Amino acid sequence: MEIETITENQKVTSAKKLKKMFGHVDLRDADLSCPVRDVLAVVSDKWSTLIIMYLGYYPVLRFNGLKKKVYGISNKVLSERLKQLVGDGYLKRTMYPEVPVRVEYELSDFGHSYLEKLIELTEWAQKHKDCVLGNRAKYRNT
Amino acid sequence: MEIETITENQKVTSAKKLKKMFGHVDLRDADLSCPVRDVLAVVSDKWSTLIIMYLGYYPVLRFNGLKKKVYGISNKVLSERLKQLVGDGYLKRTMYPEVPVRVEYELSDFGHSYLEKLIELTEWAQKHKDCVLGNRAKYRNT
DNA sequence: CGGCATCCGAGTAGATACTG
DNA sequence: CAGTATCTACTCGGATGCCG
Numbered sequence: 009m010e011i012e013t014i015t016e017n018q019k020v021t022s023a024k025k026l027k028k029m030f031g032h033v034d035l036r037d038a039d040l041s042c043p044v045r046d047v048l049a050v051v052s053d054k055w056s057t058l059i060i061m062y063l064g065y066y067p068v069l070r071f072n073g074l075k076k077k078v079y080g081i082s083n084k085v086l087s088e089r090l091k092q093l094v095g096d097g098y099l100k101r102t103m104y105p106e107v108p109v110r111v112e113y114e115l116s117d118f119g120h121s122y123l124e125k126l127i128e129l130t131e132w133a134q135k136h137k138d139c140v141l142g143n144r145a146k147y148r149n150t
Numbered sequence: 151m152e153i154e155t156i157t158e159n160q161k162v163t164s165a166k167k168l169k170k171m172f173g174h175v176d177l178r179d180a181d182l183s184c185p186v187r188d189v190l191a192v193v194s195d196k197w198s199t200l201i202i203m204y205l206g207y208y209p210v211l212r213f214n215g216l217k218k219k220v221y222g223i224s225n226k227v228l229s230e231r232l233k234q235l236v237g238d239g240y241l242k243r244t245m246y247p248e249v250p251v252r253v254e255y256e257l258s259d260f261g262h263s264y265l266e267k268l269i270e271l272t273e274w275a276q277k278h279k280d281c282v283l284g285n286r287a288k289y290r291n292t
Numbered sequence: 293c294g295g296c297a298t299c300c301g302a303g304t305a306g307a308t309a310c311t312g
Numbered sequence: 313c314a315g316t317a318t319c320t321a322c323t324c325g326g327a328t329g330c331c332g
Contacts, residue, residue: 014262019206022262025269026207029276045196047275047282052194054187064161065168071314082306087315097285108313109312118281120156120164125274127167132267133189134171139260140189140238213294224326229295250293251332 050096050122055081055089057126060098060115064123068114098122192240192264197223197231199268202240202257206265210256240264 029044050056055078062077063069069077075086090113093099098119104110115123171186192198197220204219205211211219217228232255235241240261246252257265 014259018266019209019262022206022265022269023209025273026203029269029272030203044272044275044279047279048193048199048271051190051271052196054194057190061168061172064164067161067165080306082308083315084307084317085305090315095286096282103314109315111314117156118278118285120161121278122274123164124160125271127164127171129190129193129267129271130171130186131167132264133186136260136263137186137189142239144238222326225295226297226327227325232295245294251295253294 050093050098051126051129053089055085056093059086059089059093060119060123060126063099063113063115063119064127068112070110070112074113093119192235192238193268193271195231197227198235201228201231201235202261202265202268205241205255205257205261206269210254212252212254216255235261 050060058078058081059074062074066073066077071086071090074090075081075083078086081089090099090101094101094113097116100114100116100119102112102114104112192202200220200223201216204216208215208219213228213232216232217223217225220228223231232241232243236243236255239258242256242258242261244254244256246254
């Protein structure tokens with residue numbers, strides 16, 4: 009017993025969903041036309057994920073605040089990611105034209121919706137990490 | 151009306167989950183100690199995702215079969231990803247010592263479990279892609 | 293057929309310094 | 313404070329050729 013058993017039925021269901029998703033898409037432009045890939049690009053990114061998670065934890069953070077939380081990120085990358093995340097609508101950016109300026113970042117509703125998915129995924133990952141690590145250990149005979 | 155509304159309650163729930171997840175983790179080694187990140191690494195990868203999805207669609211595929219399906223992937227990367235996916239337990243690799251050899255890849259139960267998560271995420275992405283693309287269009291004034 | 297070894301080019305991250 | 317600019321270093325993907 010390693011993980012919960014996957015029934016044949018579930019497999020078929022998955023296959024059907026996949027068929028609906030890209031069964032009709034020509035293979036050749038699967039990654040060109042795929043907007044999903046595009047959206048998923050955010051998941052892919054280590055820093056973006058951390059930024060979003062920290063903003064789910066601390067509702068509002070400023071640039072240097074984020075920089076402290078997201079340990080190890082450089083100015084450049086943080087600023088890039090923030091711009092991208094704001095541009096894609098995950099974050100809301102509010103600027104207060106004081107002196108010195110104050111800029112606050114927080115999750116948008118869309119960002120929160122995304123965060124929920126991200127948390128689900130993370131929970132799954134935590135539940136199964138031992139499985140992966142176990143497998144990895146077993147194959148440590150290169 | 152852009153996306154389903156996120157209630158305050160949901161936000162609080164997310165925050166609590168996050169707290170449980172890494173509230174106790176020291177920031178400094180968040181990405182060192184984080185096994186989740188590790189597991190998530192697979193999601194991050196464009197090719198791995200495609201491989202897993204195609205194997206959810208076609209139950210069994212061989213090297214060159216995969217290469218045809220996962221259009222545009224190079225031998226090197228395919229072989230790397232396969233090795234990694236097999237090593238992490240997502241895929242099962244069966245070799246038939248015929249001449250010429252035949253090697254078949256299929257999803258393990260763990261892989262199927264992962265695929266379900268992946269599909270969920272993809273469905274979410276599809277549902278929200280317009281939102282992202284819309285946002286992106288709005289911010290096209292750099 | 294099912295890969296692995298090698299080389300090369302492009303993109304990306306990181307560190308540091310500087311500006312409104 | 314909230315970034316931008318620049319330079320370097322390194323990784324990663326793609327193409328090609330070879331081997332059991």
